[in-house]
Amino acid sequence: MASEYASKIPSLIPLEKAGPKGYIRFVFPIELSDSYDADEVFRILKQGLEGAKERIPTLACEGVPDTEAKQAGVLKLQKYDDYDTITKKDLKAPGAFPYTFADIKAKDFPVEAFPGDLLCHRFTWPTPGERLPVADCQANFIPGGLLLTCCFFHVFGDAKSYYTWLETWAEECRRVQGETGPRNEIPEVFFTDREKHMKPSGRHEGKPEHHPEVLVLPFTPEGSPPKMISREHVGQVFRLNAEQLATLKADAAPANASESSDHTYVSTNDALSALMWRSVMAAQFPLEELEGDPTSVFNIAVDGRPRTDPPVHPRTLGNWLGWVAPQMSIRKMLSRESVADPALVVRQAVSKLSDQYVDSLSTLFESVVDVNRVVATAFIDVPGNNCVQTSWINLGVYGLDWGNTLGGKILAVRSPDVGVINGGSLVLPALPGGGIELIIGVESKCLPRLLKDPLLAKYATAVTL
Template sequence: MGTPAVRRISECFVKPHPSDHFSDQICNLTPWDIAMLSVHYIQKGLLFKKPETLVDENEFIQNLLEKLKHSLSLTLSHFYPLSGRLVTHKTQNPPSYTVSVDCKNSDGARFIYATLDVTISELLSPVDTPSIFQSFFDHHKAINHDGHSMPLLSIQITELVDGVFIGCSMNHVIGDGTSYWNFFNSWSQIFQAQSLSRQPINNRWFPNNCIPPISLNFKHHDEFIERSEKPLLRERFFHFSAESIAKLKAKANSESNTTTISSFQSLSALVWRSITRARSIPSDQKTTCRLAATSRSRMEPALPEEYFGNCLHAVNAETTAGELLENDLGWAAWKLHVAVKNLNDRVVLQYLQEWLDSPVIYQMGRFFEPYCVMMGSSPRFNMYGSEFGMGKAVAARSGYANKFDGKVSSYPGREGGGSIDLEVCLFPHTMTALESDKEFMNAVSEFNPLLF
């Protein structure tokens, strides 16, 4: 990329409309929510082409901004925790430390309009994701605990020469990826039709024996807050067509003599093996593959998809580098399959009970082993269903947040049909080795979003 920089033109705050029915609401946080206090905001966004038949570009962008603000205000009335701020209450006698969301004493969500003098092609043509995408999001490097003083939701609209990027930074304490895309799609729905087909469920779910608010065994946030700088990484998107993934799935199931391994487990196994090979680590070195899984459907009774909050559990498969690479794709895929299959209501409740006995706040530097591959996000999220009067997005992209060596985020492919895009973050020398890995690159498909 050349030298152009993102210029912030204006910013304002957007409050829910109407605002009276929850104005005094305090939202208590669950163990899943509180555990997120020291990680980054979720930063994802969509890149759209401007309509080709524009008569007046200035009028188009001004109308778009007004309509986005108005529909955001209406959407926030359904997702009201996003318009609040975090508050910590401490008492000495008896000793208590609680964090919750105050939905009343807040300016609302931030709304930013910015411009950048580049084209969509300049952003999407380079092999590596240009770092300028980080400037398309507010809350750069912010962690969720900063939601005490920063908005829990910030929207940045960046106008390009021939496109518009809608970047959204949402506090991860308020919700997970499922919640994030439920909000984004609801906003799009209200933008287009002014009504919502599926209402979010804002009432937080707590284990039976847990009476909110949860009191933490801390005296000061310095005890659980960690800020770590992201190392120098290369970030690159790899596309896998539906046909390529079907082949991987057939191969993994055939090698494991089963029919139950899923497409995503097969793809994750390929990624785990290929990155481990690219890292050239000793054969006795432990390596882990983690998958971020929603627990909603695994609870008994199940929590609805509309549950707005965090409901995440990381499942692990672990082995040595030697064993992973000596065995075939099916062997690794089966390990991941078993790990996912074993996640049930009992496991989740046991985790929550252990957390309540000894609360843990996730920290980027300590939560992940050095030779871990972490599969985040999900190709099941309906990212390309969000349209804001500009048709289907050209691409989905992310910001600075929650990236480290071995972090892989999955997205649905733009053409649908079961295709998947993977955003891979690796040390530069590891990425170069991965790009030379025949097994991996043979599964990667050519795809140019600019042609669609």
């Protein structure tokens, strides 16, 4: 039986109130038969999504100003009935889209094949006055397949929540196609564990100096910085096989760093973070052109769920976004052909997190006058000296079955051509056959240098058209 909480529109936890008011944009390529019926595919997607909205009320909502909130800038969820959560675009006609599905599949789905302005219903950052639906999807039909784009508003969800949303949508699509039997009900704890962290405990001061990973600005910004909304940014997919991944992790070990440390290991994610950080800095700041000794701030998104007291279920719904912010001299980082130094700096930052993190950060967020004044520290100069990393490693969509009419499985997880956010890179879900993929984001003019980076090429292979 479905949880009674599944019918309720949730109130926001402090991490959501101050969450980033931007959209995470996914591209999911799905192969269809040459003679597919686009109208029937769209009917299944739309009806399945309506079923998912019944089971997860957040999906049926939009963000609107919470006029009763004590802080300025806070949103709340409100149901709507006058907006199409999914729309369709027919790009099958000759010249409507430059590639067939077979073309992009043969090239392993490079993001340059996915123009965001054409395929997505919206940009990453909303314009003032624009409506803020939690989900804004578009079914793009091309010869041989479907490019399903999903824009999810980050305030109300993160990668783990997106997985539950997509898992439920896929199940409802199968049922539209005739699957019977009991539904795979969403466990009640996914909804109810949010109640443990609606307010800070009072155990922590939550002062800005306790959280260098975020900034509380002394003013309310009028909008996103121009560099963050520029289209002069690209994402580039890189693939690491199991052998390359093992080599990277071994090379990133603290024993290979230039300075001694108490840390004896780095995680695979630390090593991947270090590779992305160094690669972005090398592409944007050739050592021979670097002026002075600037410091780079690297905001890495972390899942707050394991950093809670009392603990919450690992798949509790909502947005539990936290950050760490390792910092390093760009000159020092680039002076060695090694990932060991940045990997150690990342490990040192991550290791400081404890189960008190969410409570302390919530205390800080609840204390600000206007939640729009809270930004990740790196955001003040991206793309630039700083950069940002997120992870979709837990977005297990490769295992989801969408039913035969919808081609069964998603074949890749991608962002649009401009990347995830300007100045941002990410870890993609582990590949079904082993190995892992990354999307590294740089300014367009820096892409040639990124593709020629010898250290990056040692560990990863670029996926290009």
